[in-house]
Amino acid sequence: MGRKVTLATCTLNQWALDFEGNLQRILQSIKIAKERGARYRLGPELEICGYGCSDHFFESDTILHSFQVLVKLLESPVTTDIICDVGMPVMHKNVRYNCRVIFLNKKILLIRPKTVMANAGNYRELRWFTPWNKLREVEVHFLPRTIQDITGQDTVPFGDAVLATKDTCLGSEICEELWAPNSPHIDMGLDGVEIFTNASGSHHELRKAHLRVDLVKSTTTKNGGIYLLSNLRGCDSDRLYFDGCAMISINGDIVAQGVQFSLQNVEVLTATLDLEDVRSYRAHTSSRCISASRVTPFHRVHVDFSLSSFDDVYTPTSEPIQWKYHSPEEEISLGPACWLWDYLRRSKQGGFLLPLSGGVDSSAVACIVYSMCRLVCQAVDMGNEEVLCDVRHIVCDESYMTTTPNELCNRLLTTCYMATENSSAETRERARMLSQEIGSYHLTPIIDTAVKAVICIFTSVTGKVPQFRVHGGTGQENLALQNVQARLRMVMAYLFAQLSLWTRGLPGGLLVLGSANVDESLRGYLTKYDCSSADINPIGGISKTDLRRFIGYAIDTFRLRALTSILSAPPTAELEPLTDGHVSQTDEEDMGMTYDELSVYGKLRKVVKTGPYSMFCKLLLMWRTVAPRQVAEKVKYFFRMYSINRHKMTTLTPAYHAESYSPDDNRFDLRPFLYNASWAWQFRCIDEQAGLLQLL
Template identity: 25%
Template sequence: MDHLNRLFVRRSLGYVRVASISPALRVADVDYNVDQIALALKQAQAQGVQLAIFPELCITAYSCADLFYQRRLLDAAIEGLRRIAEESARLSISCVVGLPLVVRGRLYNCAALVSAGRIVGIVPKTYLPTTGEFYEQRWFTPGDRSLPPTLELAGQPVALGIDLLFVAEEMPACVVGIEICEDLWAVEPPSGRLALAGATLLVNPSASNELLGKADYRRDLVRQQSARCLAAYLYAGAGNGESTTDVVYGGHCLIAENGQLLAESERFQLDTQMIVADVDIERLEHERLKNSPFSQASNVAGLRCIPFSLALTEQPAAPLVNRPLSRTPFVPADPARRAEHCREIFNIQTMGLVKRLHHTGASRVTLGISGGLDSTLALLVCVRAFDRLGLNRTDIMAITMPGFGTTVRTRNNAERLAQELGVTLRTIPIAASVRQHFQDIGHDEAVHDVTYENAQARERTQILMDVANQIGGLVVGTGDLSEAALGWMTFNGDHMSMYHVNAGVPKTLVRYLVSWCAEEVFTGAIADVLRDIVETPITPELLPLKDDEQLAQKTEETIGPYELHDFFLFQVVRHQFAPLKVFFLARQVFAGVYDDKTILHWLEVFYRRFFAQQFKRSSMPDGPKVGSVALSPRGDWRMPSDASSALWTAQLAWLSERIS
């Protein structure tokens, strides 16, 4: 483990490593079951797990039936719990296990949280299924508020009740709430109230048997409850060793977080099954801060907060972050899901423009086409919108405006695409008018500075606006979300339009959208042109070509790789992560692609430009939001244009010292 990884101990970044475990058990053999649980805890601790969850009634097994009336079994269960508590102290790991427990002459189906050698608290099951193959009310009493608040167990005072929240002393934002199996299937699961009261990590020891189609339903239930509660949800199902007299238990284990499935076990296995993942408590806190139902929640008083010790290692275990991470968070890795996303986004863009055209009564548009990705996508959206409205494609005025840096390849692609799509193509060279402008303002054309570049961008925008006035149409913008984040646009140049169809689409996704259009929407020569555009280097074409007519300017050589910047954008805006955490995640997912200094350099560029260029976003035109990250000043991102970046750059400087 390198010295930087030692700085990134998971606790400082808001992660908790958890495990959901379905051990191989024997019905009513408490000693064997406890041995299997202890062995699984040892294996989990070796993987850096801090909290593990086991199935419902795992100390005795769930399917003991009338053996639950046997005093010998009930006493053995308490002794087994005491042994597990001792094991938790030896291994420095917390866990939730299930057992039957007699309280004031009534038998309860309970889950116990054990930590640092202590039985911290016990939660009884609220909803007892007594239908079909389930018959729990024969043996157990539902948990309610008539229970005593504490009881003596294994020589310790232990909190008892359905009103318990367990707060990690070392990470107060990690609050554990417990419900048991059927509780999740209820109309109002206890986890909802627990989450509103502060539980960020919900656990469910379960003994749900397997039936045709039930696994899919169970998976969706867990995932959706984690989303509804803005929480992590751990589910551990009973498995091998339970009685198969009438049903079979598959050992289904699931870990979900805010609607995302982080890990899932393989069912119907003979040995102990364990899944491990890092849940991001910091992310969940952020989601709740933004969610109004949490701030408006009522009827959450009366729950008791019970402290417990969450084992925190000083050395991070490998992998450093054990959860699904993507280099391209805006682009699904699965081709089918990616195609579905592209279809949905293209429809959103299209309907946004359809509504704007219908509202204004406009039946004509102008847009600049360069043969690049962004203008190509905008043109395709225009074509689809006109088709939906029954308008003539010839009323789409596609204008190519060759300048000092225009290449033959991009110009040919722009012209061919316009012709094949059947839109009106106009070619208006800008070199002469820009040179006249240089003469008017006294700028030396040989000085290729920001004035040189921006004069061309503003000339193109002026042409588009004036032609739109000529034909009585709208100017459709072409810039994308990544350019807005970085301010990679000329203020009052390509920054401006009358409707901005690409405003919500990041650069890494633009490429896939154009590729998807080539595969699913268009065919023949149009698809061929689109494929070539996808392969063309990204460039604003504002600097003169080299002597060999090759590009002298490539965007990613100037501002950095878009795959990095889009990754930064997602973490900074979607999750509000600090620079340290963004860098930490980037170095893990881009390991072997970019070294630490390269990642940090472009992260510094991202933060510098993101803060400095807010004034452009504050005056950006209308455009449709297509995903969870958007920068419209009227909706998702409201930031002062003169906000200081000092706090963020200070953390980057701290990182820089340690890298060098």
């Protein structure tokens, strides 16, 4: 009868400029789609070259090599008898566009450029690409000669068009277009497009998955139709982790859900759906029919091909499913772990070194690495040969077989508790116990000799002996003595990272992991070039509040009992002398604000986009039990500390992006780093308003 279609959407772990690897993963996904009976295959955004090419998009080589990959795809027998929809940059009339290239049986059907650019937060698409502004218009695009030789086509349609097969009509969206208020699918659906496709490059952010699902479901609820969403997976090349979540929806229901976090490089999602379900769903809504009768039509590219088979009456269709979401704690456990795995295997290093202090932050990083080891072992147990091959390359043993996460953790993670005379026995023991439970290779160097040597050099030059505040020193001396310890820990971390495998008779070096959370970075509560300086930081975009919840999750899920005492202990830097052998310094006291307050400040500053005065006004309502004068002082203190420490963000370790208020400089947060920290005008407005309210 020709009414049921089988469609495929993919999640691919692509890598910027890895044309060879990207090609193989694309071909593998097409092969799987065909084996499952699909006659249309959708891939993620810019899958040929990788989404994260950034300024490499300016280079003609990137477009040249993308077309070379397209040649291989067109020539491959794998791509016959299936409509293939791939993403790559294309130059049209000397303008660079982010495009979908849709082809069938060695013929390019359409090149469809992106119309709405992602240009906020982590995205800078307008830097490299121009949006196609000629809506519903199609131009002639002259193909490179290498493509002409294969397709026999000199030109192909380029622009805002849809595909009309013998049995249905398909229309493309590209990532950001789904999020726009005037998404193309609205008018496409009114013009009779029954299948919408969206090639995405959408990154993971805590609590974000439901937004994608709601958008797709609402699209097909209002308009009817079938919606396919593809997405990238993995660390494409930078701070972002693309988290998959491919999906297929029909008439407001989800019928197929992809995995959000996985070490699998290629995932193909398929569904068989009845086109008549779309037609009957749309026809019974009078208001939609009236709107459809007056919509301006799209240019249709006619395709001599059917997505359905003639006799499909007994073909079963996909049933609606309930979407399964991860909790934020699970997201922290899985997302950064997958990101670390990609970074490790692609950097060709032998593992990680983590300065483990016995506090929540560094312990959370240790747990994330342990989670990564669990994921690797699970993948190997399920027969993932690619993961096993990567493990063997990392440990430099072609016969290596994973046994337990703890054993693998011993090979991949070295933890290092760097003690001074200001370190407590409690934190040392907490670090040791956690290391023992996860299996890391643990070191406990004492660095007092190095600290004293540095101070001795200073004294020999100046004749001055700085003292801690408790010994009668000034605040300036106190801070300098703390910073010496912190910075020497960074130096020692890199020394051990380079040589600790050598001492064990093993080849390679280690990547140093940082453990400064997003709130400490926002406040600037870290020493520049201390252990916050590392190769990568898996928790640099995660709040202290979420990290504490994650530790609670790890206690129950990973059965790491050592975390119980770590969670209950007050956060401390342990850089000042002990009092009767116990810690007297706490982070929140040093910062002059709580971590919960910092999370509120961060969201108001970045997400809500408030300056000092607007933040004061917002907090008056949020903190009704706090006097206006107190709110004013809290806001002013935050902005003073934020502005005088903003320069530290220019050297922040590349961190996994997870929170919507990350202070990451020149990537996600484009604020200056040199401020007039007095904020004279702004603070005067706050004080005047607080004074008026105090009189009421």
